[in-house]
Amino acid sequence: MRAIFIAVGSELLEKDRLDTNSLYVARKLREKGILMDLKMTVGDDLDNLTWVIKNAYKRAQLVIITGGLGPTEDDLTREGTANALKKELVFQEEIVEQIRSVFEKRGIQMPDINARQAFIIKGAEVLPNSVGTAPGQYIEDKSCNVLLLPGPPREMQPMFDDIFIRKIAPLSNFHIHTRCLKFSGITESETDSRISDLYSKYNNPRTTILASPGIIEVHLLGRSKKSPEENKKTTDSLAEKIKERLAEYFITEKDISFEQYILEELRSNHLTLSTAESCTGGGLGNRITNIPGSSDVFLGGVIAYSNELKMKILGVSKGILEKYGAVSKQTAQQMAQGIREKSHSDIGVAITGIAGPTGATKGKPVGLVCLHLSSLKTEQGSQKIFSGDRQVIKTRSENFCLNLIRKYLKQRKN
Numbered sequence: 001m002r003a004i005f006i007a008v009g010s011e012l013l014e015k016d017r018l019d020t021n022s023l024y025v026a027r028k029l030r031e032k033g034i035l036m037d038l039k040m041t042v043g044d045d046l047d048n049l050t051w052v053i054k055n056a057y058k059r060a061q062l063v064i065i066t067g068g069l070g071p072t073e074d075d076l077t078r079e080g081t082a083n084a085l086k087k088e089l090v091f092q093e094e095i096v097e098q099i100r101s102v103f104e105k106r107g108i109q110m111p112d113i114n115a116r117q118a119f120i121i122k123g124a125e126v127l128p129n130s131v132g133t134a135p136g137q138y139i140e141d142k143s144c145n146v147l148l149l150p151g152p153p154r155e156m157q158p159m160f161d162d163i164f165i166r167k168i169a170p171l172s173n174f175h176i177h178t179r180c181l182k183f184s185g186i187t188e189s190e191t192d193s194r195i196s197d198l199y200s201k202y203n204n205p206r207t208t209i210l211a212s213p214g215i216i217e218v219h220l221l222g223r224s225k226k227s228p229e230e231n232k233k234t235t236d237s238l239a240e241k242i243k244e245r246l247a248e249y250f251i252t253e254k255d256i257s258f259e260q261y262i263l264e265e266l267r268s269n270h271l272t273l274s275t276a277e278s279c280t281g282g283g284l285g286n287r288i289t290n291i292p293g294s295s296d297v298f299l300g301g302v303i304a305y306s307n308e309l310k311m312k313i314l315g316v317s318k319g320i321l322e323k324y325g326a327v328s329k330q331t332a333q334q335m336a337q338g339i340r341e342k343s344h345s346d347i348g349v350a351i352t353g354i355a356g357p358t359g360a361t362k363g364k365p366v367g368l369v370c371l372h373l374s375s376l377k378t379e380q381g382s383q384k385i386f387s388g389d390r391q392v393i394k395t396r397s398e399n400f401c402l403n404l405i406r407k408y409l410k411q412r413k414n
Helices: 021-031 046-059 077-085 093-105 112-118 153-171 188-199 228-245 258-268 283-289 307-312 318-324 329-343 390-413
Strands: 002-008 035-042 062-066 089-091 119-121 125-127 136-139 145-149 175-183 206-212 215-224 250-252 273-277 298-303 347-353 368-375 379-385
Touching: 002 021, 002 046, 021 035, 021 062, 021 153, 021 175, 035 046, 046 062, 046 077, 062 153, 077 089, 077 119, 077 136, 077 145, 093 112, 112 119, 119 136, 125 153, 136 153, 145 153, 175 228, 188 206, 188 215, 188 228, 215 228, 250 258, 258 283, 258 390, 273 283, 273 329, 283 298, 283 390, 298 329, 307 318, 318 329, 329 347, 329 368, 329 379, 347 390, 368 390, 379 390
Parallel strands: 002 035, 002 062, 062 145, 273 298, 273 347
Antiparallel strands: 089 119, 125 136, 136 145, 175 215, 175 250, 206 215, 347 368, 368 379
């Protein structure tokens, strides 16, 4: 089955607005072997919207549209879909009463304009909205099914979940098997060059490499109409070959964050951790403490942004700072040692760098980050030059520091 996703709303074309609905829908479809071939964003223009829906309807077996179901004049999804499918809109008074009751529960009189939300495409199933006022619509057709959903995720998700279970999932006749392998300390291009000879032999399973700052994910999706065993065998075989090929970079297959994985590993090894951060401004500690139960492993951290605090709190020597600077392997080492000794943790890690866009000096460019791990048995440091904007450099630094801990824990086992 071919699926196309259309996000409606001029605001989604702005650089600071993200469409998260497509990610949620794609993951749900994937679980049943339905692949989203295409996703598009369309502004609030009736002609453009009609054209996009019309062509998506011709190309796919399932079209999912989110947004544009509100009461205002620029909410045009109903009209655009009706035009594209050459169907009429029918006004349903009972929907007006349902919307009015929602407002009454809030102690507000319903504005007359909300009555526009009661226009339904002829033949569509009305999908009740348990959170907001805009009902969804589902149109079944022999060649293509069309689903209209509200844009706000808290309204869209429960509505989609219901129709997905009842109507969409049964349309798929595939057995699927997925694997997701997470790696760190390796780039996207290097990952591909190391494993392309393995996965390129297969059209099924389908292999996708996804990159985020400091993390690489290799997704495998096997589909079979015959039996679940058929695609599981091939997918698992490929996954194990990839894991073996990239063993030194492998993190986990669990659906957990990098920091949660590190906490679980520290816990199983009965080790404690503390952090000393400069350029990341406590970002690593924040990520760790976002995990419930982290207090049994994470003892605490220090944000030492100035040289004065590096000296007073972490014990970095004035001589080191004057000779090598705040962004140096030597300073990072003393920061890690200082926080470990102050907190009495088993492991201390430190990050100091230039996140930019200013702060570069001769020989020390923006993106230069020095990291260090200190324990009773080892001292391990690293210096990297990360690309990207300020936030990306900070995220890369945090993930690289987590990777230092991962590598150390792996060494302890060997």
